[in-house]
Amino acid sequence: MTYMKEKEFLQIHEAFLRSHPEKYTKWFVNAPLSGRFRRFLSAIRPLKWTSVLDVCGAYGEFASYMHAVEGRHFEYTCLDFNPHRVKCGPHYLEIFGLKGNFILHNIREPFPLPEEEFDMVWLFGWCDTLFDCYKLFNEIYRVLEDNGIFMFNMAYAGYYKTKYSEAPLRELMKKTSFEVLRLNKIDSQEYGVVAKKLVKTRIGENEENENPMANNGFQPD
Ligand SMILES: C[S@@+](CC[C@H](N)C(=O)[O-])C[C@H]1O[C@@H](n2cnc3c(N)ncnc32)[C@H](O)[C@@H]1O
Secondary structure: OOOOOHHHHHHHHHHHHHHOOOOOHHHHHHHHHOHHHHHHHHHHOOOOOOEEEEEOOOOOHHHHHHHHOOOOOOEEEEEEOOHHHHHHHHHHHHHOOOOEEEEEOOOOOOOOOOOOOEEEEEEOOOHHHOOOHHHHHHHHHHHEEEEEEEEEEEEOOOOOOOOOOHHHHHHHHHHOOEEEEEEEEOOOOEEEEEEEEOEEEEOOEEEOOOOHHHHOOOOOO
């Protein structure tokens, strides 16, 4: 199968956004070109997944890039509270041959999704500046399959309004029953985190899975 060249993808992406204008079009035009996107991509490139939940996923631009340019095949669900993006998202993905389930939802509320539905969750967008991360990560835990992967970014403490430096961030992951596979500074502003859902055996106790394939082939730091 021939995949789309990056340049072709970006032309189609931009044309779509221009024909469905909104206030922040320029930001979204640039999103798939950005350094942060490329760094995330390199972190998750070795992973395999079949069903992704994109929390605050907007039009689904990261999914369409991965599908069209990287040749990844997966089911895609997006939660976003912007009606314009949720309405346009399915048409946008369709251009790239990807189907998507877009749900209009404020992620401050419990997700309208069943338990253990996804093997990958993305959350790109400095969640701790906006949300109670403990509550949010517990909800992400609920919808992930056992050993599922949660990938997110977060700004450094002190930058903008964020609260977490590395140690409290690791503590938060532990408290919400995720094993950190990678947590590193990906630029001068933000951490990139890849974590795995730990299977709860008893209250307050986690079980490490010793199967080497359990991390989807991801090599922890
Ligand atoms: C800056 S965009 C990021 C989009 C994409 N994840 C990316 O990194 O390119 C943030 C998205 O989060 C959505 N959002 C912000 N607060 C939200 C909330 N409380 N519930 C659901 N979506 C929210 C916005 O509508 C927007 O589409």
